Amino acid sequence: MDWAASSPLVDEDHVQQLKEQGWFIIDDFLPEELAVSLRAEAKQAYEDGKFSQHRFQFGSGTFEKPSIFEADLHDETLQEPLASFAELLFEESLGQRLNHWWPELALEEGFRAKTLKVQRNGGQGGCFPCHYDNSGPPSKRSITCLVYLNPDWTDGDGGELVLHPFLEPDIIIAPLMRRAVFFRSDLILHSVRPSSAERFCFTLWLDGPTNSREDVNLTAKLLRSELETVDFLKRSPVQRSVSRAVNSELYEESLLACMSGMPGCDEMLQGHRQHVTQQLAHPQLGPFVEFLRSFTCSETAGFDATKNYWNAVYDFTGNAKSANWSIPPLDQCEELIITFEGSSAAPEPATPELTQEMLLAAPLESGESHGQSVTNVPQTRPSLPDSPGLKRLRRCLTDAVQELAGTLEAVVLSPEKPVEVEIEDADLVERPPGAPWTLGPKTSSSSASQKARAANAWMADHSMLAPTGATANANKPVEAFRLTMSSSPEKKEPAARPGSALGNQIDDESDDDLIFGPAAAKASSAAAAKGSSAAARRKIGEKIGVLMSSLDSDEDHEPVALSERQRKLLKEGIAGIIVRYLWASQ
Numbered sequence: 177m178d179w180a181a182s183s184p185l186v187d188e189d190h191v192q193q194l195k196e197q198g199w200f201i202i203d204d205f206l207p208e209e210l211a212v213s214l215r216a217e218a219k220q221a222y223e224d225g226k227f228s229q230h231r232f233q234f235g236s237g238t239f240e241k242p243s244i245f246e247a248d249l250h251d252e253t254l255q256e257p258l259a260s261f262a263e264l265l266f267e268e269s270l271g272q273r274l275n276h277w278w279p280e281l282a283l284e285e286g287f288r289a290k291t292l293k294v295q296r297n298g299g300q301g302g303c304f305p306c307h308y309d310n311s312g313p314p315s316k317r318s319i320t321c322l323v324y325l326n327p328d329w330t331d332g333d334g335g336e337l338v339l340h341p342f343l344e345p346d347i348i349i350a351p352l353m354r355r356a357v358f359f360r361s362d363l364i365l366h367s368v369r370p371s372s373a374e375r376f377c378f379t380l381w382l383d384g385p386t387n388s389r390e391d392v393n394l395t396a397k398l399l400r401s402e403l404e405t406v407d408f409l410k411r412s413p414v415q416r417s418v419s420r421a422v423n424s425e426l427y428e429e430s431l432l433a434c435m436s437g438m439p440g441c442d443e444m445l446q447g448h449r450q451h452v453t454q455q456l457a458h459p460q461l462g463p464f465v466e467f468l469r470s471f472t473c474s475e476t477a478g479f480d481a482t483k484n485y486w487n488a489v490y491d492f493t494g495n496a497k498s499a500n501w502s503i504p505p506l507d508q509c510e511e512l513i514i515t516f517e518g519s520s521a522a523p524e525p526a527t528p529e530l531t532q533e534m535l536l537a538a539p540l541e542s543g544e545s546h547g548q549s550v551t552n553v554p555q556t557r558p559s560l561p562d563s564p565g566l567k568r569l570r571r572c573l574t575d576a577v578q579e580l581a582g583t584l585e586a587v588v589l590s591p592e593k594p595v596e597v598e599i600e601d602a603d604l605v606e607r608p609p610g611a612p613w614t615l616g617p618k619t620s621s622s623s624a625s626q627k628a629r630a631a632n633a634w635m636a637d638h639s640m641l642a643p644t645g646a647t648a649n650a651n652k653p654v655e656a657f658r659l660t661m662s663s664s665p666e667k668k669e670p671a672a673r674p675g676s677a678l679g680n681q682i683d684d685e686s687d688d689d690l691i692f693g694p695a696a697a698k699a700s701s702a703a704a705a706k707g708s709s710a711a712a713r714r715k716i717g718e719k720i721g722v723l724m725s726s727l728d729s730d731e732d733h734e735p736v737a738l739s740e741r742q743r744k745l746l747k748e749g750i751a752g753i754i755v756r757y758l759w760a761s762q
């Protein structure tokens with residue numbers, strides 16, 4: 177059977193959408209009769225007991241996902257009762273077409289490079305929490321193709337597929353008969369809303385090459401580049417490493433919707449929260465995640481940041497010199513509200529809630545209507561505060577670090593090996609070209625620069641915040657940071673330590689169902705802190721005391737108002753990497 181014979185084919189436009197936004201939809205994808213017979217076949221097979229309850233592994237246990245039943249066509253015993261689906265598994269045209277329009281996808285041929293599952297949702301609230309279908313290597317899933325088989329679906333039945341493109345508004349897709357949804361398995365976070373009606377679909381996953389390092393590792397470079405990073409992350413599977421923390425409420429809500437009261441739910445919820453807390457506690461990652469989260473505000477408020485509602489705020493006091501309202505800097509805001517001075521009445525919410533991002537957007541092009549005032553009253557608006565983002569905090573951190581006169585050079589703690597950190601004065605030593613460098617237990621003979629370079633390499637290997645181009649930096653003099661390994665470098669952390677092992681623990685064996693960013697396991701900075709010696713921690717504590725107080729009494733700049741939580745995160749989150757290197761080298 178050529179399933180594409182009499183239905184819309186995947187064409188160049190679709191692939192363009194796939195490239196630009198990571199997904200596309202084709203309605204009436206299957207011929208009518210084929211869709212009807214596929215549904216009947218699936219229903220019959222279910223009634224004949226051919227489907228199994230969807231299970232997933234978490235920690236040491238196996239748990240069931242309520243109301244979700246599946247048949248995996250790689251199981252040969254299912255290829256007869258589900259013969260039409262089996263044919264689709266052996267059908268090559270779809271992958272070939274995708275490859276034709278996008279050769280770089282490099283989808284593999286053959287049935288081993290595909291997975292086809294028929295799914296029945298029993299309709300008693302069955303759903304899927306937020307996940308990526310490909311959580312990183314060794315998964316090879318490249319394209320997910322979902323086809324829905326529900327002729328009677330109506331509004332209110334639930335069971336909609338929701339795509340959550342990174343930092344973009346959700347896409348809600350009804351599971352309509354013959355509708356196909358294609359998306360990049362490693363790029364599109366998605367969930368399924370609870371279904372109150374029986375619901376059938378099948379999923380075809382097409383394999384491609386496993387993700388490269390660039391698709392997996394969140395590098396220090398990315399943490400530095402801010403706005404470009406946002407655009408980059410929208411298009412890069414690297415987003416997976418921060419997805420949970422950036423979308424933490426979304427993950428939590430969808431998990432509760434699917435698993436509330438079921439065995440495994442509490443553990444998963446706890447695992448999720450722990451992971452998020454750890455990322456937020458990380459000195460670089462925490463503020464970066466907050467920065468990314470600020471981009472989700474406009475979505476929550478229903479704003480299109482490209483439109484400027486700023487222009488809709490009017491000031492009719494007739495004072496041409498100053499406005500009667502103001503926008504405080506983000507770090508002074510608890511909530512983004514506009515305060516009208518001299519009036520106690522709350523403004524009528526004619527538009528959705530304002531966001532800082534929206535307020536800071538460029539004004540509308542002249543020529544577009546800005547509204548008309550009744551009389552000729554001058555319109556004024558307040559001056560703009562600093563734009564939100566990491567810049568200010570980072571600038572102040574840089575200053576604070578410099579104030580420590582080069583003493584706080586590096587704190588590098590290993591998730592696997594306890595490392596005692598010795599903080600030394602900076603000294604600038606050129607490495608002889610080509611000199612070897614290694615990191616090992618304390619070797620008093622190696623020079624500071626050797627140790628520094630070894631530390632670079634070590635960070636590259638052990639930290640998700642690996643300095644980019646560690647190799648390139650190998651030839652660059654580093655203003656020394658010095659590490660001293662503790663005496664028990666081989667001591668292994670217990671495998672089941674919460675947090676660091678989450679990436680492995682929460683993983684649907686077949687579906688990569690609940691996924692943590694692949695780099696997440698390495699990001700357990702808080703756990704790493706526990707691996708450092710008490711003395712090192714005390715030392716670090718002292719340094720951080722200085723860091724904190726210098727942050728507070730920053731004379732050259734306006735003081736940075738750190739929230740209580742940021743303060744706590746900074747203090748606790750010192751376990752990880754605080755390196756002038758991260759700011760200075762590049």
Ligand SMILES: O=C(O)CCC(=O)C(=O)O
Nearest residue numbers: 304309337368377379687
């Ligand atoms: O049922 C659906 O619509 C999607 C299911 C899904 O996301 C999956 O099986 O990975």
Ligand SMILES: [Fe+2]
Nearest residue numbers: 307308309366
């Ligand atoms: Fe999925």
